[in-house]
Amino acid sequence: MDDSSLLSEFTLFLKEKKQEGIKVIAYLAHDNIPEELIDAAGFFPLRLIFGGNDELMDASHDFLPPSTCAFAQSCIGLFSVKPNDYKFLEMVDYIIVSNHCVSDICVSEIISKYFNIPRLNFYVSYTINENSLKYFKLELQDFRNQLEVIIDRKISDDDIHNSILKFNNFKKKFLEINELEMLGSEKLKLIHKSMLFGPDFLHDLENLIQKVKNAPQSVSNTSKDVLLTGCSIFINDNMIDLIEEGGGNIVFFDTWIGNHYYSQIIESNLIDRENDPLDVLVLRFKNNIYGDHSVPDFLEQKVSFIQKYFENYKKNKGRKLGVINHIIKFCDHISLMSSFLKETLQEKGIQVLNVERDYSRANRGQLSTRIEAYLEMMK
Amino acid sequence: MKTFIGIDIGSLATKIVLLSNGKMLDHRTERSTYDFKKIGHKLFDDLLEKNDLEKSDVFVMSTGYGRNTIDIADDRVTEITAHAKGTQYFFPDVHSVIDIGGQDSKAIVISKKTGNVVDFQMNDKCAAGTGRFLEVMAHALEVPIDQFGDLALRSNKSASISSTCTVFAESEVISLFARGASKEEIASGIHRSIARRVAGMSKRIGVGPKLVFCGGVAKNPAVKKYLEEELGYAVETPEFPQLTGAIGAALIAETNNSHKYS
Numbered sequence: 001m002d003d004s005s006l007l008s009e010f011t012l013f014l015k016e017k018k019q020e021g022i023k024v025i026a027y028l029a030h031d032n033i034p035e036e037l038i039d040a041a042g043f044f045p046l047r048l049i050f051g052g053n054d055e056l057m058d059a060s061h062d063f064l065p066p067s068t069c070a071f072a073q074s075c076i077g078l079f080s081v082k083p084n085d086y087k088f089l090e091m092v093d094y095i096i097v098s099n100h101c102v103s104d105i106c107v108s109e110i111i112s113k114y115f116n117i118p119r120l121n122f123y124v125s126y127t128i129n130e131n132s133l134k135y136f137k138l139e140l141q142d143f144r145n146q147l148e149v150i151i152d153r154k155i156s157d158d159d160i161h162n163s164i165l166k167f168n169n170f171k172k173k174f175l176e177i178n179e180l181e182m183l184g185s186e187k188l189k190l191i192h193k194s195m196l197f198g199p200d201f202l203h204d205l206e207n208l209i210q211k212v213k214n215a216p217q218s219v220s221n222t223s224k225d226v227l228l229t230g231c232s233i234f235i236n237d238n239m240i241d242l243i244e245e246g247g248g249n250i251v252f253f254d255t256w257i258g259n260h261y262y263s264q265i266i267e268s269n270l271i272d273r274e275n276d277p278l279d280v281l282v283l284r285f286k287n288n289i290y291g292d293h294s295v296p297d298f299l300e301q302k303v304s305f306i307q308k309y310f311e312n313y314k315k316n317k318g319r320k321l322g323v324i325n326h327i328i329k330f331c332d333h334i335s336l337m338s339s340f341l342k343e344t345l346q347e348k349g350i351q352v353l354n355v356e357r358d359y360s361r362a363n364r365g366q367l368s369t370r371i372e373a374y375l376e377m378m379k
Numbered sequence: 380m381k382t383f384i385g386i387d388i389g390s391l392a393t394k395i396v397l398l399s400n401g402k403m404l405d406h407r408t409e410r411s412t413y414d415f416k417k418i419g420h421k422l423f424d425d426l427l428e429k430n431d432l433e434k435s436d437v438f439v440m441s442t443g444y445g446r447n448t449i450d451i452a453d454d455r456v457t458e459i460t461a462h463a464k465g466t467q468y469f470f471p472d473v474h475s476v477i478d479i480g481g482q483d484s485k486a487i488v489i490s491k492k493t494g495n496v497v498d499f500q501m502n503d504k505c506a507a508g509t510g511r512f513l514e515v516m517a518h519a520l521e522v523p524i525d526q527f528g529d530l531a532l533r534s535n536k537s538a539s540i541s542s543t544c545t546v547f548a549e550s551e552v553i554s555l556f557a558r559g560a561s562k563e564e565i566a567s568g569i570h571r572s573i574a575r576r577v578a579g580m581s582k583r584i585g586v587g588p589k590l591v592f593c594g595g596v597a598k599n600p601a602v603k604k605y606l607e608e609e610l611g612y613a614v615e616t617p618e619f620p621q622l623t624g625a626i627g628a629a630l631i632a633e634t635n636n637s638h639k640y641s
Contacts, residue, residue: 339583346498356503363503365444366483370501373459377496 003236006189007085010196014088017044023093023150025120028075028107029195030100031260031291032124034140034281039199040163041147041155046092047195048075049257051237052359056081063110069330070358071234072103079115085236092117094150099123101333120146127296128286136285140278160277168271170199174262176209181216184226184250185240191258192235223249224375225319227309229302229341230326230334232257237359239326239367246372248322252309254302255326260290299337303344310350322378323350324371329358351377381637382430384437385465385629386423387458387622388415388445391481391510392595394622395422397430397437398629403468405430406622411481415445423451440632442624444482456631458624463487463496465627466591469617475586477577477606477614478623479596481510486581498584508576510596512548516569519549520562531570531601534563540572548572567601574605581610591615593623 014024022044027033029047038045052074057066060076078086095117097108112119122143125132148155174194177187190208194201226248232255233239243250253259264284271280289295290305306323313321325341327334335356342352353374357367382404387394389411396406407422419441427433434451441452442461462478462485476487488498502508517527531537538560540548548569555565573596590610596602597620607614617623 351497366501368447369444369457369459370499373457373496373499376457376460377499 003192004085006193006196006235007088011085011088013197013200014044014046014091018091024091025094025096026089026092026111026117027096027098028100028104029256029261030098030104031256031264031288032100032136032285033096033098033122034143035198036160036163036167036277036281037140037144037147037155039166040159041144041151043094043147045198048078049192049195049232049234050074050078050086051234051239052077053236054360054362056083057359063114064106067330068106069101069103069332070328071231071331072107074359075107076110079111094118094120096120096122101331103331124285128288129296133282133286137278137282140281144278157277158273161271161273161280164266164271164277164280166199168266168268170194170202170205171262171265173202173205173209175265177262178252178259180209180212181219182212183217183219183244184228184248185244186217188233188240188250188253188257191253195257195261196235219249223247224322224378225249225251225313225317226322226324227252227254227306227313228258228324228326229254229306230324230338231255231328231331233326238364239357242364242368242371243324246368247375248324248371250324251313251321254290254306254309263290264288299340299344302337303341303348306345307348307350320378321350322374323352324374325352325354327354327356329356381639382432382437383629383632383636384423384426384439385461385625385627385632386419386439386441386449386452387443387461387624387628388419388441388449389443389458389480389482389595389624391514392621393418393422393443393445394625395419395426396622396625396629397426397432398626398633401468401630401633403622403626403629406619406625408621411445415448416450419445419449419451438632438636440628442628454632454635456628459485459487459499459501460496461624461627461631462593463489463627464494464630465623465625466593466617467494468623468626468630470589470591470615473589473591473615475581475588475590476623477581477586477590477592478594479508479510479573479577479592479602480594481514484508484577484580484594484596486577486584486586488584488586500580500584502577502580508573508580510594512573513569513596513599513602515549516552516566519552520566522562522566525598527566528570528599528601530563531566532604534561534567536564536567537571538564538568540565540568570599570601571605574602574609578606578609586610588612589615591617591623593617593620595621597621 025043026046035045056077057073059080060073095111097119099105228250338354345352382399385396393411394408397404439452441449441455442458446455466473466476478485484502486500490497517524538555592614597616
């Protein structure tokens with residue numbers, strides 16, 4: 001299924017939701033948005049996980065300077081242009097204004113203000129300590145109140161528990177994608193579809209995972225295995241094609257759209273109906289060690305994680321693993337940490353390619369050269 | 380005995396070399412046109428004819444911007460790997476390479492132990508710090524490109540060019556003229572801005588001596604001189620700086636395939 005078919009299928013899916021009277025809450029899909037609360041209130045959580053192109057970036061310049069994160073530019077462009085594949089954005093009822101990064105704030109504020117979509121606020125702390133955990137719980141309570149005002153009723157603790165269980169079970173199944181023997185682009189399609197449709201896709205996901213387990217897909221022996229870190233590859237982005245055309249295969253997605261999301265599993269025994277369900281969500285925030293910048297010593301943790309993965313991969317698979325750090329232009333904090341990440345990993349004997357790009361077609365040739373040259377280095 | 384051809388299809392020039400037993404036997408260079416294939420075929424046919432060879436006598440490795448578009452190639456390699464190998468043809472003990480071509484500039488660090496690339500850096504998609512930037516500026520100053528470097532070296536001081544964008548730099552040059560700066564001073568400033576930009580990019584990956592400067596822009600004496608000043612040490616230039624990519628591609632073709640023909 002190509003990305004256009006995925007978006008058509010999603011449009012039909014969302015139309016059905018709307019016909020059932022379900023409202024849609026959109027947000028930039030960072031890891032700390034409490035989608036369980038959105039679900040418990042009877043809304044559909046729509047992650048904005050769509051890549052861009054020249055036209056979308058250009059369209060955003062009426063609202064943002066061109067030196068803003070290219071993903072942020074594209075999100076604005078999508079709401080401004082509403083290309084055919086993205087007509088479903090007209091079905092968005094609310095947008096969450098949050099602060100994962102400066103671009104997150106800009107995009108959500110602009111979408112709300114200039115495209116007349118009512119806002120909901122959910123702000124998170126950049127660090128994890130006792131105070132930020134208390135603050136996170138206050139934000140959850142406030143967010144719950146905002147939702148209750150819209151639906152004009154209380155959201156029961158039981159409903160929140162049920163949603164936590166639903167998303168937790170979905171993520172457990174989703175996590176199995178990491179171990180599947182299949183081409184990276186196919187794996188990414190599965191990740192995209194799962195993150196777009198959410199737990200409604202669980203049954204299909206179970207079947208697809210079982211199918212691949214029964215008949216692993218062959219991947220060329222000559223391709224070079226790669227761990228992708230840094231910025232995510234979003235829907236309708238050709239970055240993964242460039243990697244595969246160059247002879248690489250992404251075996252692990254250490255990104256927002258990938259392991260950062262589905263590894264946030266809460267141990268079942270901690271989801272206790274006797275306790276406040278918001279405390280369970282606070283625990284998820286506390287355990288979010290893969291989050292991009294809400295963890296103290298984030299870089300050290302990232303280096304340690306990649307190093308362990310690299311060593312285990314070599315030991316278990318007997319194959320060398322490359323690391324591509326994908327930097328979407330003007331994504332400030334991924335850019336800032338890229339030199340440190342590369343230097344530190346290279347000191348440990350892990351070769352890293354920092355590849356910075358936006359969604360412009362013009363740099364396709366240079367990107368291919370960088371990726372191919374890196375894969376040649378791995379020979 | 381099999382002979383090997385390396386063809387480097389760059390954005391401004393196409394280079395082709397014929398090689399056997401590690402020795403370059405013949406070469407051609409011609410300006411690339413929008414039709415990469417046509418110019419590649421022309422040089423290839425000419426090289427075969429002059430050396431009394433058939434297509435079946437040679438193994439062709441393509442490199443450069445148009446490496447994927449040329450249909451005579453049996454295999455392909457990126458210009459980064461090719462330049463690293465090609466500079467070793469002239470300087471076996473090379474540690475680093477700076478290649479400034481028509482469309483991009485690259486810095487490469489080579490392992491002394493294996494001769495392979497260990498790190499590299501390329502310029503962004505814009506033309507600043509490339510041969511194209513020099514061409515545009517030479518045109519703005521109405522100086523033939525092959526005399527541009529010498530003109531810059533005739534000046535004792537360099538006008539300050541602060542713009543990193545080719546389009547803005549062109550406007551800056553016009554305003555420098557309006558303020559009475561000499562052609563030589565401006566030319567010197569333009570060359571310094573390229574050297575500063577490329578040296579800055581190269582330092583980020585730890586380039587060091589012995590550093591070889593190649594690509595078409597390496598023929599320009601002012602860029603070489605200012606690069607040496609920016610880096611703080613001498614820079615070597617091969618006999619045929621524009622050919623290192625094509626030579627590297629041919630050498631890689633020979634290394635990878637010679638066992639098939641022995």
